[in-house]
Structures are given as structure tokens and as C-alpha cells.
Amino acid sequence: MHADSTNTVTATTERKAAAVAAFKDLARDPGVPKPDPILVVDKVVRRFGGLTAVEVEHVEIQRGSITALIGPNGAGKTTFFNQLTGFDTADSGEWTFNGRPMNGVPAHKVARAGMVRTFQLTKALSRLTVMENMRLGAQRQKGESFFRALLPNLWRGQEDEITERAEDLLTRFKLAAKRDDFAGALSGGQRKLLEMARALMVQPELVMLDEPMAGVNPALTQSLLGHVKDLREQGMTVLFVEHDMDMVRDISDWVIVMAQGAVIAEGPPDTIMSDPRVIDAYLGAHHDAPLSETELQEQLHEAEAELEAEIEEETQK
Amino acid sequence: MDWVTIISTTVKAAVGVETVLYALAAIGINVHFGYTGLLNFGQAAFMAVAGYGLAVTVTVLGLPFWIGIGVGLLAAVLLAVVLGIPTLRLRADYLAIVTIAAAEIIRLIFRSVAFKDVFGGSDGQRGFSEGFYALNPFPEGDYGFGWFTFNNRVTWVLFVGWLLIALSCLIVYLLMKSPWGRVLKAIREDEDAVRALGKNVFSYKMQSLILGGVIGALGGFIYGLAFASVQPDIFGTETTFFAYTIVILGGAARVLGPVVGSMIFWVLLVLVNGILSGAVEAGYLPFMAPTQVGPVRFLLVGIGLILLLVYRPQGIFGDKREIAIDAR
Missing domain, CATH: 3.40.50.300 (P-loop containing nucleotide triphosphate hydrolases)
Known part of the structure; x- marks a missing residue:
């Protein structure tokens, strides 16, 4: 580990x-x-x-x-x-x-x-199991065509490969224990x-x-x-x-x-x-700009007061 | 009260013609609604176009029975395509509205005066089922055992009917176990998620609509053949809603749900009917006229179904866990 x-x-x-x-x-x-x-x-x-x-x-x-x-x-x-x-x-x-x-x-x-x-x-997909959710993601599935779906022998091999890949991913995502639970029974984070x-x-x-x-x-x-x-x-x-x-x-x-x-x-x-x-x-x-006239005046006064204070300090030295 | 007759007709109803044709209609609805989440409220129309396709081909055009079956099936497929193209891209409720309207339009066309020559107006069409009974391998006589005894014509209809039910159930079972069925069930849950995983949702919904429609069409054939006639008002909206009731009663998205649902539904209806009629005849219910028995039995069965939904919402075969997820 x-x-x-x-x-x-x-x-x-x-x-x-x-x-x-x-x-x-x-x-x-x-x-x-x-x-x-x-x-x-x-x-x-x-x-x-x-x-x-x-x-x-x-x-x-x-x-x-x-x-x-x-x-x-x-x-x-x-x-x-x-x-x-x-x-x-x-x-x-x-x-x-x-x-x-x-x-x-x-x-x-x-x-x-x-x-x-x-x-x-x-x-x-709430009323599908976690595993079925995973299998659905696989592409180019033979069994997803109507007529081939009727003949399980045509798609069972591919289904096993898909299941194996899904199991690896579920283990990685720490969902392996939930594989047969309905997806709707998972917590919000687990669903993500x-x-x-x-x-x-x-x-x-x-x-x-x-x-x-x-x-x-x-x-x-x-x-x-x-x-x-x-x-x-x-x-x-x-x-x-x-x-x-x-x-x-x-x-x-x-x-x-x-x-x-x-x-x-x-x-x-x-x-x-x-x-x-x-x-x-x-x-x-304008997030740091004044909101109104009076506020603007206040800001001006503050700035002036600061300046004056500085000048006073300078002169006292 | 004649309890023997009441019980025997009730027992017969468990495998009777109504049970068969509504089971087929309900298996179709189960594919649409139970597995794919498509609210098709026009199942009666699929049955109607099949029944009338067969009837008109044989009686008006004078073509053989098998061609009539072909025309009926084709009509059901066409109806699915015509209904599906504009509505399957939209939200689910649009399909519900359009299918219920389309079913009524089709019924009203079939009973219209303008097309009386073709569809026979409100009397419907008859005299097209001989080709079917010509195939009957059962010679004249009664078949079965105990209360399950039917004449050779009914036996033939029931034989074919239950064969079709078995075949439909087998196909539904195989499909729903397969990746194809998985896509359908996923569409029922959330079609955008399915789209995001690279599946052509429209195509699958269309396939589902056609499959369920064709299975419903088989029910239309059984009706026409068993009663040797088709009438427009048989294919009204209540037919569709009976089928929905049956699906929910049996448990949606269960292969055998609609079959058992249909058996229970008709057994209940016939039993309540028998008891009520018997009681009225014997004078136990002085406040009821014999003509009121029909409506009252639906009322009582309706109450029964409400109780079932309250105490067992998943239906007979349903999985309680699934219902619990819905409630979240």
C-alpha cells in the first residue's frame, strides 16, 4: 500500500x-x-x-x-x-x-x-444494480442489437470481458462491495x-x-x-x-x-x-468603488485626514 | 345461488379468452411501461389495427387468412413508427397524450359512417375467422378435464393464445436478460445518462414501441378470432387501462407479471359478477337491479386494486426494494 x-x-x-x-x-x-x-x-x-x-x-x-x-x-x-x-x-x-x-x-x-x-x-440509474450501471458504459456490445440479444451465446463472451473490466474499475473506486446493490441505494458521493x-x-x-x-x-x-x-x-x-x-x-x-x-x-x-x-x-x-455621494465624501475626508497626519509627522521631525 | 356454476365459470376464466387477450396486451404494455418507461396509453389502437387489418383483408379484399395476419402485424409496426417518430424525442408525457388521442382517432375512424363499406361502422366486421378454424386440428367435441372443459373451437383459440403468451414471455425473458434489455431499463431510469454513454436512445425506444405494439397486436388477433368479429368499441380506452391495471397488479417489469395479473383480474371480475348476479337473482340485494351488476363489479374490483396498491405497491411479483428507491 x-x-x-x-x-x-x-x-x-x-x-x-x-x-x-x-x-x-x-x-x-x-x-x-x-x-x-x-x-x-x-x-x-x-x-x-x-x-x-x-x-x-x-x-x-x-x-x-x-x-x-x-x-x-x-x-x-x-x-x-x-x-x-x-x-x-x-x-x-x-x-x-x-x-x-x-x-x-x-x-x-x-x-x-x-x-x-x-x-x-x-x-x-437507480433501479439498476451498480454492476449493470457499469456494464452499460461499455461500447460496441454485440448483445445490444435486438436479434443478437435473443441468442445469448453470441454475446456472453463479451459480457464476461466487460464484467471483468467493470470489476477492476469498481475496485479502484472502492465500490466493489456494492456491486449487487441498486445504484439508488448509494450515498450522494458514491453515486458521483x-x-x-x-x-x-x-x-x-x-x-x-x-x-x-x-x-x-x-x-x-x-x-x-x-x-x-x-x-x-x-x-x-x-x-x-x-x-x-x-x-x-x-x-x-x-x-x-x-x-x-x-x-x-x-x-x-x-x-x-x-x-x-x-x-x-x-x-x-466597481467592487471597491464607493456606493453613494456621502460615502464618497467620507472616503475623501479619511484620505485627507491621513495626509494631514502624515504632513504633521513630517513637520514634527 | 348456484355456487357450482359460479365457481366453474370463475375457474374457467383463469385460462379463458379474455385472460389470454388481455395478457398479451399487458405483456406489450409491460415492455413499454415496465421496462422502457414509455407511457403508451394507446395499446387498444395496436390491438384494433391488427384485428381490423385481419378482418378487412379477409372479408373486404377476399385475401387468405395468413395475408390478413401479415397485414395486421404490419399495421401495428406502422402505427408504432408513426406514433414514435414525432413523440419519442420529446418528454415521456407527450407520448401518453399522443397515444391516447391516436387510439381514439383510430377507433372513431373504424366506426365512422364514411368508411362503413370498409370497416363496417359501429357493427364492425365479421366472417373472417374461417381460415383460422380451418386449421383447427381438434375434431368436433369437448376437450379438457373437470371444469376446464371447452368445445373444440374455443380449445383451438386457447391453445394458440397460450402458445403466443408462452412465446412472448420467452422473448421478453431473453431480451430483458440481455444487454439490449439493459439499455431499455436504463432509459426508463434516465435517458440522458444513457445518451451520455453512447447509446442511441431514440432507436431503442422505437424498437421497444414496436415490440410491445406487436405483442399487443397478437391480443387483437385473438379477440377477432375468438369472437369471430371485431367491433370498434371493444378497442376503447378502457381496454388500455385494464391492461395497465393488469401490469401493475402482476408487478411491472416482471416477465410473468402480466400473465398472472390478467388471470387474477379476470378471475376476480367473473367471481364478483357471479356472486352479485346470484345474490340479486335470489333477492339478497333488494336495492340492486340486475343491470347494475356490471358496473358494481368494476367498482368492487377497483376498490380491491386500490387496497392492493396501498398494501403491496410492487404488485404480486415486484421487488419491494425497487419501490423503496422510488420513494427516496
Whole structure:
């Protein structure tokens, strides 16, 4: 156990170092080109009536990295996610995944292409067992065709392979003991784990997590964080939406900030929160400006008083 | 009161024609509602197009029996496709509204004066079942044992009917054990999650609608053949709701649920009917007229079903754990 964890630590640093190196000399501007993008988005617009929910000019996601998508409530992060994964149709714009154009592609084909998402409100399939949830994630199953389903001999072999893979994943996510329980009987955090494990059954290249920590009890947070980092170690790319800045700082290699539907800034996690554009987006551009005339007068008086005090000090010397 | 007659008709009802045809309709509903979560409130329409497809092909067009069966099945598949294309992409409740409306439209077309030459108006069509009885291997006479004795025509209908039930149950059993059935059950739980895992949800819902519709269509055939006629008002909305009652009674998403549900439902109806009619005849119930027996038996069976849902919401075969999850 102990040797294991040290091993992962060294591996982590290697992959992490590679990811960080890729971002090293990048500008902090929105839409900055990345050395090896897996996902390239251009001019995606989504309007709901008069409200422009998403208007992203250009953004690229670096392969093999963990990229965080942050922004205040209503910034359009989830809507943007829905556009990219085919759960909602964009009004205009295009995006490519591994160079393949993906606009207008229905959700199930997006997943088959290797871009798999999870949901903000967990979607455990309650009245299926944990194991059945996992098996469902596997792709190209022979037994999922109507006529072949009637002949178990045609799909039983593949089913056994799938089960084995599912068992490995469940062990990794510490859900093995729950394999025959209904998914609806799991706790909120365990459902998040199950949803992530199920997404991995698809064998995706890009994992998109919509608020993976929402509603998870703090004891499970560390383990979930570890699993997200683990995805990068296995060569996957992760894009996630999150509100918890501690988590963003802890695991992400790069942060993209959205506000009012647009990408307003990008940068490494340790400096992004001090970027004035980000502070403005979260707190408002005038957050330290006075609110009223009298307040303004008060501030002026204070400043004058301070100045006078300083002058007095100077003269006394 | 003639208890022997009451008991014997009740016992017969357990395997009778109504039990068979409603079991088939309910197996179809179970595929739609129990396994896939599709609220198809138009199962009667699937039965109607099958029955009328057979009747019109044989009587009006003068084609052989087997072609009539083919036309009926094709009509059921077509109905599923026509209903499914606009509604299966929408939320579940749209399907419910559209199917109940479509079923009524189809029934009203069948009984309309304008198409009286083809569908026979409110009298329906008759005289198309000879091709079926020509195949009857049972010679003239009575078959069975004890109270389960039927004449050769009814025996033939029941033989074919129970064969179809067995076949339908076998297919449903095989499918629901397979990865195909797993996708269906997953769609019932949350179709967006299934989409996110790379499955074409629309295609699976369509397959489910067709499969359940075709099994329901078999019930329509059995009706037409057993009574040697089809009438539009047999295929009203209450037929669909009886089928739903049967599914819930037996336990949704259980292979044998609809079959046992149908047996219990008809045994109860016939038993209550027998006892009430006997009691009215013998003068035990002076406040009731004989014509009130029909409605009152539905009332009593309805109360029984409500009690069942209160004390055993999962139905006869259901799993209590599943209901507990729903309540969370």
C-alpha cells in the first residue's frame, strides 16, 4: 500500500510536469492557442430568447491536461458543456474534437467519439444494480442489437470481458462491495464515484465533469480528487466545471474563466484568481468603488485626514 | 345461488379468452411501461389495427387468412413508427397524450359512417375467422378435464393464445436478460445518462414501441378470432387501462407479471359478477337491479386494486426494494 502510493506520486509529478510544461510560456489571453489541442472551439453561440447564454469566440483544450472551467453563477458553463456534448444545439459555431468536426453531432455519437461527460445532478440509474450501471458504459456490445440479444451465446463472451473490466474499475473506486446493490441505494458521493467509473467504461479520451464535487461529503472529496488526477495519469484529458477554488487550485493545470457567456481569461491556477478580469467578473468592476455621494465624501475626508497626519509627522521631525 | 356454476365459470376464466387477450396486451404494455418507461396509453389502437387489418383483408379484399395476419402485424409496426417518430424525442408525457388521442382517432375512424363499406361502422366486421378454424386440428367435441372443459373451437383459440403468451414471455425473458434489455431499463431510469454513454436512445425506444405494439397486436388477433368479429368499441380506452391495471397488479417489469395479473383480474371480475348476479337473482340485494351488476363489479374490483396498491405497491411479483428507491 505504502510503496504503491509513493509510486503514484512520482508518476504524478512526471505527467503533471509534462502538462505544466505545455502551458509554461502561454499568454494569459482568452482563446490562447495550445501546443497540442484535443478540442478546439470556434464562435459558439447559444441564445435563449433575448438572453445570450454562451458566446465563446475561441478556446482550445490541451491534450493530457486537467483544465478547469470556472466562472460565477450563470456564466454559461453548463450550457457550454451541453453544446459541446450534443445535449443542446448551438445556434451557431463549430468545434472539432481530435480534428473531427462535432457541431450538430447527436449526444450518443459524441460519446462514441471518445468525449464523455458526467452531470451536475448525478444520474445514477437507480433501479439498476451498480454492476449493470457499469456494464452499460461499455461500447460496441454485440448483445445490444435486438436479434443478437435473443441468442445469448453470441454475446456472453463479451459480457464476461466487460464484467471483468467493470470489476477492476469498481475496485479502484472502492465500490466493489456494492456491486449487487441498486445504484439508488448509494450515498450522494458514491453515486458521483459510480458515475465517473461508468464514464470510464466508455474508454474516453476526453472526460468532461460537470461539478464533480457538488454535494459530496468532505471525507469523499479527497478520494474523488485522487481519481480525477488519476485520469490524467492514464493519458486522458479532463475538462471540469467547478466552484470550489481550493479544488481547482489543487488539481488543475490550466484554468479557463467564463463570465456572461464568454471566456474572459485563461491562466495557470495559482495566478488566475489575482487576474483583474477575473476579480471583476466575480466581484464586479466597481467592487471597491464607493456606493453613494456621502460615502464618497467620507472616503475623501479619511484620505485627507491621513495626509494631514502624515504632513504633521513630517513637520514634527 | 348456484355456487357450482359460479365457481366453474370463475375457474374457467383463469385460462379463458379474455385472460389470454388481455395478457398479451399487458405483456406489450409491460415492455413499454415496465421496462422502457414509455407511457403508451394507446395499446387498444395496436390491438384494433391488427384485428381490423385481419378482418378487412379477409372479408373486404377476399385475401387468405395468413395475408390478413401479415397485414395486421404490419399495421401495428406502422402505427408504432408513426406514433414514435414525432413523440419519442420529446418528454415521456407527450407520448401518453399522443397515444391516447391516436387510439381514439383510430377507433372513431373504424366506426365512422364514411368508411362503413370498409370497416363496417359501429357493427364492425365479421366472417373472417374461417381460415383460422380451418386449421383447427381438434375434431368436433369437448376437450379438457373437470371444469376446464371447452368445445373444440374455443380449445383451438386457447391453445394458440397460450402458445403466443408462452412465446412472448420467452422473448421478453431473453431480451430483458440481455444487454439490449439493459439499455431499455436504463432509459426508463434516465435517458440522458444513457445518451451520455453512447447509446442511441431514440432507436431503442422505437424498437421497444414496436415490440410491445406487436405483442399487443397478437391480443387483437385473438379477440377477432375468438369472437369471430371485431367491433370498434371493444378497442376503447378502457381496454388500455385494464391492461395497465393488469401490469401493475402482476408487478411491472416482471416477465410473468402480466400473465398472472390478467388471470387474477379476470378471475376476480367473473367471481364478483357471479356472486352479485346470484345474490340479486335470489333477492339478497333488494336495492340492486340486475343491470347494475356490471358496473358494481368494476367498482368492487377497483376498490380491491386500490387496497392492493396501498398494501403491496410492487404488485404480486415486484421487488419491494425497487419501490423503496422510488420513494427516496
